[in-house]
Amino acid sequence: GNSVTQMEGPVTLSEEAFLTINCTYTATGYPSLFWYVQYPGEGLQLLLKATKADDKGSNKGFEATYRKETTSFHLEKGSVQVSDSAVYFCALRALSYNQGGKLIFGQGTELSVKP
Amino acid sequence: DAGVIQSPRHEVTEMGQEVTLRCKPISGHDYLFWYRQTMMRGLELLIYFNNNVPIDDSGMPEDRFSAKMPNASFSTLKIQPSEPRDSAVYFCASTLGGAGTQYFGPGTRLLVL
Numbered sequence: 001g002n003s004v005t006q007m008e009g010p011v012t013l014s015e016e017a018f019l020t021i022n023c024t025y026t027a028t029g030y031p032s033l034f035w036y037v038q039y040p041g042e043g044l045q046l047l048l049k050a051t052k053a054d055d056k057g058s059n060k061g062f063e064a065t066y067r068k069e070t071t072s073f074h075l076e077k078g079s080v081q082v083s084d085s086a087v088y089f090c091a092l093r094a095l096s097y098n099q100g101g102k103l104i105f106g107q108g109t110e111l112s113v114k115p
Numbered sequence: 116d117a118g119v120i121q122s123p124r125h126e127v128t129e130m131g132q133e134v135t136l137r138c139k140p141i142s143g144h145d146y147l148f149w150y151r152q153t154m155m156r157g158l159e160l161l162i163y164f165n166n167n168v169p170i171d172d173s174g175m176p177e178d179r180f181s182a183k184m185p186n187a188s189f190s191t192l193k194i195q196p197s198e199p200r201d202s203a204v205y206f207c208a209s210t211l212g213g214a215g216t217q218y219f220g221p222g223t224r225l226l227v228l
Contacts, residue, residue: 032214043119043206043219089158102148102171103217105158
């Protein structure tokens with residue numbers, strides 16, 4: 001079946017440090033891949049997405065590249081800020097007749113950025 | 116647009132009581148999803164609807180849980196009777212088309228004592 005595995009948190013970084021959150025997936029066919037972010041007390045927000053192999057999603061300084069050969073979609077940011085502190089979720093969507101585009105989420109990675 | 120609206124934002128109840136969570140999707144969206152988030156199990160899909168029809172309820176934990184979507188602008192998730200292990204944050208999300216971006220509501224934080 002389809003699944004997503006993320007690196008465990010919490011991840012604690014100093015401001016302006018480089019961030020990588022690893023995400024690998026298992027899926028049949030060609031899923032779309034997503035990163036969602038959840039700030040404290042809020043719902044999930046789409047951060048970026050990629051719909052086919054070698055696509056790069058980017059938003060707010062975050063980037064992730066869809067690597068089919070390694071079944072990965074790692075999230076990166078060159079210089080994190082305190083305001084990036086949140087929980088990050090990797091997810092996949094495998095469209096099929098009986099799946100209707102439902103998302104499969106990883107377990108989430110908590111990021112804490114210190115000043 | 117106001118986004119996905121959920122109510123109540125917080126609910127505290129006693130074991131055995133009925134709990135009803137409500138969701139108003141974004142106007143025009145034809146898919147609606149109910150998720151549950153816990154520390155132990157992460158984010159789980161409970162059920163989703165397309166054009167008000169339940170498509171996949173395989174994530175509903177047991178018969179105590181039920182969900183309805185009487186019209187395109189309203190859905191409910193009911194737990195009867197509630198148990199302490201149902202304590203979680205319940206999210207509703209909606210999207211336009213199966214391939215659209217899912218927009219999440221702020222969630223309902225449920226505590227069953």
